[in-house]
Amino acid sequence: MERLPGGRRPRLVSSLGLGRRSWEVTLDEERGRLAWCDPRPPRRVRGNCFVPISEIIAVEETEFNKKQRNIGRWQKMAKLHAFTVYYVKKARNHRWRCSDVTFWCVEEHLCNQWIQALKELLEMQKSRPKQLLVYINPYGGKRQGKRIYEQKVAPLFSLASISTDVVITERANHAKDNLFEVNIYKYDGVVCVGGDGMFSEVMHGLIGRIQKDSGIDQNNPKASLVQCNIRIGIIPAGSTDCICYSTVGISDPVTSALHIIVGDCQPLDVSSVHHNNTFLKYSVSLLGYGFYGDILKDSEKKRWMGPMRYDYSGFKTFLSHHYYEGTIAYQPAKHTHGSPRDKESCRTGCHICKKSEKQLAEQKKEHGLKHEEGEEEWKVIKGKFLAINAVNMSCACPRSPKGLSPAAHLADGSADLILVRKCSRFDFLRYLVRHTNQDDQFDFPFVDVYRVKSFQFTSKLSEDNESNGMDIGKKRFGQFCRDHPACCCNIVNSTWNCDGETLDSSAIEVRVHCQLMKLFARGIEENCKDEAAHSQSSIEQLL
Ligand SMILES: Nc1ncnc2c1ncn2[C@@H]1O[C@H](COP(=O)(O)OP(=O)(O)OP(=O)(O)O)[C@@H](O)[C@H]1O
Numbered sequence: 001m002e003r004l005p006g007g008r009r010p011r012l013v014s015s016l017g018l019g020r021r022s023w024e025v026t027l028d029e030e031r032g033r034l035a036w037c038d039p040r041p042p043r044r045v046r047g048n049c050f051v052p053i054s055e056i057i058a059v060e061e062t063e064f065n066k067k068q069r070n071i072g073r074w075q076k077m078a079k080l081h082a083f084t085v086y087y088v089k090k091a092r093n094h095r096w097r098c099s100d101v102t103f104w105c106v107e108e109h110l111c112n113q114w115i116q117a118l119k120e121l122l123e124m125q126k127s128r129p130k131q132l133l134v135y136i137n138p139y140g141g142k143r144q145g146k147r148i149y150e151q152k153v154a155p156l157f158s159l160a161s162i163s164t165d166v167v168i169t170e171r172a173n174h175a176k177d178n179l180f181e182v183n184i185y186k187y188d189g190v191v192c193v194g195g196d197g198m199f200s201e202v203m204h205g206l207i208g209r210i211q212k213d214s215g216i217d218q219n220n221p222k223a224s225l226v227q228c229n230i231r232i233g234i235i236p237a238g239s240t241d242c243i244c245y246s247t248v249g250i251s252d253p254v255t256s257a258l259h260i261i262v263g264d265c266q267p268l269d270v271s272s273v274h275h276n277n278t279f280l281k282y283s284v285s286l287l288g289y290g291f292y293g294d295i296l297k298d299s300e301k302k303r304w305m306g307p308m309r310y311d312y313s314g315f316k317t318f319l320s321h322h323y324y325e326g327t328i329a330y331q332p333a334k335h336t337h338g339s340p341r342d343k344e345s346c347r348t349g350c351h352i353c354k355k356s357e358k359q360l361a362e363q364k365k366e367h368g369l370k371h372e373e374g375e376e377e378w379k380v381i382k383g384k385f386l387a388i389n390a391v392n393m394s395c396a397c398p399r400s401p402k403g404l405s406p407a408a409h410l411a412d413g414s415a416d417l418i419l420v421r422k423c424s425r426f427d428f429l430r431y432l433v434r435h436t437n438q439d440d441q442f443d444f445p446f447v448d449v450y451r452v453k454s455f456q457f458t459s460k461l462s463e464d465n466e467s468n469g470m471d472i473g474k475k476r477f478g479q480f481c482r483d484h485p486a487c488c489c490n491i492v493n494s495t496w497n498c499d500g501e502t503l504d505s506s507a508i509e510v511r512v513h514c515q516l517m518k519l520f521a522r523g524i525e526e527n528c529k530d531e532a533a534h535s536q537s538s539i540e541q542l543l
């Protein structure tokens with residue numbers, strides 16, 4: 001066997017046919033890649049290509065005639081044997097596609113040797129799922145979930161030899177309830193086909209089930225929750241698909257299916273939301289009061305409009321320009337080095353998230369499952385707010401490609417708390433527009449942002465009611481401030497938007513649980529077009 005530079009030993013090196021030409025193909029186990037190079041490339045064409053083994057989807061023996069490629073005299077001289085390697089091809093804007101390359105040779109034994117060697121290496125990719133539980137919401141987004149799964153995702157899972165149990169949901173909370181009944185431990189992951197709301201349902205089912213099986217009381221806001229190691233895959237088919245976009249960089253079903261197949265793993269922070277020692281919900285993306293809560297409440301009545309409902313309700317809510325009075329108390333996240341004003345964003349292999357992972361492991365070693373209540377001080381802010389947004393991740397989505405907090409981290413154990421104080425409609429519009437361009441949306445005197453590990457909110461209305469014991473029902477009679485009818489001061493509460501679901505209570509207590517769950521994703525990759533992809537386009541010129 002030939003040696004590679006540095007004396008390294010490859011697993012296999014052969015001269016194999018690719019199209020009309022003979023290529024040197026190397027299975028380089030040490031570098032973890034399959035490479036093929038044209039020993040005599042035509043001028044101006046690069047003759048080197050490689051695919052990381054971790055991004056090979058499948059290998060299959062190929063009936064050569066099926067490919068019907070004219071390879072000249074070879075075809076007439078002998079029966080040819082061929083195999084096809086299916087692999088991830090990285091296109092622009094974080095989009096992944098399944099591409100393939102077929103190699104041929106005259107010796108059957110050599111062809112089998114290659115197939116076996118590649119299959120053995122694929123078997124060694126231990127993080128890849130073999131069995132998945134899939135929930136499809138047929139009514140999410142544009143109601144395309146079932147079609148998207150059947151046409152775009154199922155064929156890829158089958159190519160990658162992944163077996164699936166598929167449940168098409170029949171009602172809201174079907175998936176969540178089901179996760180408390182089935183044997184979840186026989187699956188390597190759970191896939192949800194739908195939007196952020198569907199993801200939230202599956203996440204609640206999984207986290208809730210794990211806590212139940214571990215004897216943890218979710219109603220205790222101080223409980224140390226047990227990490228959920230069963231990964232969730234999101235096939236985006238919703239209206240906003242913010243969680244998918246913020247963790248993959250694009251909302252595209254095929255890309256997400258490929259991230260699941262290659263067994264990617266992205267830990268995710270989860271916030272628990274409580275009211276009076278009662279568990280309300282978990283949140284991974286946006287917890288929004290005021291602007292985003294009001295949009296959601298209005299848009300729920302217009303579900304029939306599909307994704308357009310958010311634009312309609314967004315415009316209406318913007319015009320209403322309501323602000324809400326309340327008090328926020330928060331504990332700054334001192335354990336992490338990042339700041340919401342950083343210019344660098346969280347990307348694949350993020351060092352800030354890695355550091356938090358290390359801290360978490362050390363903490364677990366020292367205290368086991370016991371939660372150590374932080375002694376850190378609480379800071380208190382009272383005011384009139386147009387929006388209070390707490391985000392565990394950037395909340396990037398097609399509407400706002402950099403998100404509500406562009407430098408927020410997926411897995412650092414903190415959330416960014418954004419307070420937008422009462423300001424003019426014009427200033428609020430300027431603030432919103434900055435979500436869609438490169439300007440800094442925090443660079444306004446009426447916007448403050450803090451990186452926090454927990455916070456509490458009480459509206460002025462509940463404070464007043466608590467202090468003078470007044471009946472809330474009576475207060476709700478007057479919808480707007482009677483003293484100043486035109487001042488937009490709303491004496492009713494807003495609603496919390498928790499990952500696209502409304503919460504019943506305005507007074508809440510929120511705690512970030514570092515890396516409580518995991519996704520089949522790898523975070524957003526740095527925007528460089530992969531070398532392999534470049535080379536591949538050269539090959540296509542040759543074939
Ligand atoms: N069969 C069903 N019938 C009615 N509602 C369902 C069904 N299956 C799931 N749901 C509920 O529909 C809600 C919304 O679904 P989903 O998140 O998939 O779409 P969306 O709201 O259009 O997208 P996004 O959340 O991204 O804005 C979820 O909260 C889920 O609980």
Ligand SMILES: CCCCCCCCCCCCC/C=C/[C@@H](O)[C@H](CO)NC(C)=O
Nearest residue numbers: 196240242285286395399400432435499500
């Ligand atoms: C005049 C231009 C205004 C542009 C305003 C753009 C701001 C868009 C920001 C959208 C952020 C969405 C955050 C995601 C929230 C999801 O959890 C939730 C459920 O899918 N979606 C919504 C819309 O609440």
Ligand SMILES: [Ca+2]
Nearest residue numbers: 269392409414
């Ligand atoms: Ca975070």
